[in-house]
Amino acid sequence: MLIISPPTSSTELVNLSLCFTSLIMTLNVSSVCLLHAFYTIECNVFNFNCMPVAPTGHLLTYRYTCSRCAVVSNGMWDQVRVDHGKEFYLCLYMQEILSRHRYNLTRQPYLQTTSLRNLRVERIWPEINSRVNYPLKEALVHLVDQEAIDMQDNLVKFCVSNLMCQVSQIGMNRVVQSWNAHRIPGRGIPNDLAAGGCPAKVSEDLLACASVAADGYDQVLGSSLSRDAAFGVDPFHSEEDRSQAEDEFAVAFPDMSVIFDSVVNNNHNVFCEALFCLLTLAERYV
Template sequence: MDVDEVFEMVTSGMTHEDISNTLKTRFPGIRGFSARSVRRFCSENGIHKPDSAQVDAVVECAVTEVGHVYGRRMLKGVLESKGIKVSEKRVSESLQRVAPLQYDQQRNDTLDRTNPLQYSALHFGHKLHIDQNEKITMFGATHIVARDGYSGKIIAYCTMPVKNNLAIYDSILRSSTKTYGLWKQIRVDHGREFYLLLYVQEALRCRVGPRDILPYVQSPSTENHTVERIWVEVNSRINYPLKRHLISMEATNLINMSDETTKFCVSFVTCNVAYHGLSLFVAAWNHHSIPGRGVPNHLQVQRYETIPIPDGEVPGTDEAADAYRSQGGQLREFGLFGCDPLKDRQDLIMKREQYFLSRCRFGDIFSNVVSGNGQAYSYAIAEFIRITNSLEAYL
C-alpha cells in the first residue's frame, strides 16, 4: 500500500472498510488488503483522520476568508484548492458547528437555479461561454469570465475598471488559447467589448478546426445560461458585500464619487479587492462538485479536445488590434475610471503602489468585507486617496 494514497483516502473521509474494498477492487487476487490490515498500516504510518477540532479550524478559517455564503460543496472546493482534503459530509457537519445560522440559510435556500433550456456541449473545448458582470461598474469594477460548456470549468477571468476590447482579448481569449488550446466555438452577447476577441477567434478558426460549427455565436445574455448562472454566485459572494459597503461610504460622505480622483482611487482598490475574491471563487468552483455532473477540473481531463495552436500563431494584443483596424474595424479603447493625476509619472505611480501595498493587503481587505465590518476596506480607500493627493504635490 502506498502511504500517500492511503493518507489521501483517509483524509477524504473514507473508512478502513471503504479503503479495503477500494484496494481489493483495484488489485484483485492480491492478499493483504483487509480492513484489519488497512487499520494496522495506518497505525504504523501515523495516518489518522483529522479530528473534529482540526476540521472545524480549517473550515472556520475558510469561512472567514470567503464569507458565509459558500455552502458545503463550494467550501469543500475551497479546501481542495488549498490541498486540504475533507469529505463533503464532514464539511457539512463542521459548518453546523462553526456557522450554524449560515448553514440553516443555505439549507433553506429555495432559489431555482436550473436551466430550462436544452443544452449540449460534447467535450472540453467544444463551446466557450464569455460574459461580463456590471453589478459594481458604478464604482469602477467589471468582471469578465469564460466558462467551458462541457466541464463547467472557469478557464479565464479578469476584473477591470471599464470594459476594454484589448484587455478582454488579452486576458480571456489570448490567455486561454495559449494555456489550453482553441475552442471550436465561442458564445457571447452583442456587446461591442468582444469585437477584437471575436475577430481573432474567427481568423484562427478559418485556419484550423472543423467546418461544421460556427467559430462564434452572439445571442442575448438571457440565452447564455451556462455562464450567466455563475453571476448569481459571484454577486452574493463578492459584488453585493462590496457594493453595500461602497453605497454606505458614499451615503456617509466618506467618498465623493463626483470627484474624478476619488473615482479612480475607489476603482483601483475595488478592482483589486474584487479580483482577489473572484480568484478565491474560481479556485473553489473548479474544485467543487456540480450535482449530476462532477468536478469541473476532473471533467476537463476526461474529454480534453481543444484545438492545439502553436504559440506564435496567437497574435499579441497590439498586433491583433492593428490587424482589426487595418480592415476598417474600429475599437473603442476605454481608459481609467475617473482620472489619475499621476498618469504621466510612472515613477510616482510605482512609489504610490509600493507604499500602499506595504500597508494594505487585498486578501485581508476582502476577508474583512465578507466576514467583518469592512473597516479595512474603508481604510484602504482613504489611504489610497491620501497617498495619491500627497504625491500629486510633486507634479
C-alpha cells in the same frame, strides 16, 4: 497592491465552446469571466479578469487579453458564444481569423445570442454576486451615502477602481477555485471534466497582442473600434512615483486578503481605511 494604469466522453470533448459573460458593478468595477462550457455539461472557468470600468470605450483590449490568455493556456475553442455587445468584436475577429486551427471545423467559429440564452455560463453569477460583488458594493454604497467620498471626483474614481480591482481579484480567485472543484450531480467535477483543455493547441505567435489585433481589425474591416479609456485621472507622472506609492501602501496594508475578509464579514472599517490611505498617497502626486 499594484496600482493599475488607465466532459465525460471523447464525443462531448470535441464539442467545445467558450462563453463570455460580464457583470458590470454600478460602482466602478467589472469582473469579466471567460467560461469554458461543454455543450451538454456544466462550465469550467478557464480565465477571468477584474478591470476598471471606463465611462467610454468598450473594454476591448481587456476582454481580448483575457481571451488570449485562455487560448494560449488551453487551446483553440471550437466555438465562441457571446451576446451582441460590441465589446466582444475583437475576440470574434480573432476567432474568425484563426478558425482553421480549430479541432471541430463543422461548427461555426462563433455564435451571438442574447445573454438569456447562455444559461450555463450565467449560472456562476449568483455565486459571484453573493460572495464578491454585493459585499464590496455595500461598502462603497455606505461611503457614498455618508458623503465620505465623491464619485464625481476623478482622483476618487481612480483610487476606488484600483482598490476594488485588487480586492475583488482575491474574491474572484476564491470563487473560481471553489466553482471548478465542486461536484455537479450526475456530471462530475469541472476541473476533471475540463482536464487537458481543447484538443487543438495553437502557438502563442498566432495570437496577436491586443493593440496589434485591434489595428488589424481596423485595417481589414475598414472600421475603428473604440479603445479603452481610463476611469478617473491617473495622478502618477512616472513609474517611480507609482512604485513609491505602492510600496508605502504595502507597508500599511501588507495583506490585501484582510481587506476582502473584513468586507465579506460586514466590517467596512479596514476597506475604508485602505481607500483613504490610497487617496492620501495619490493626492501627493496631483
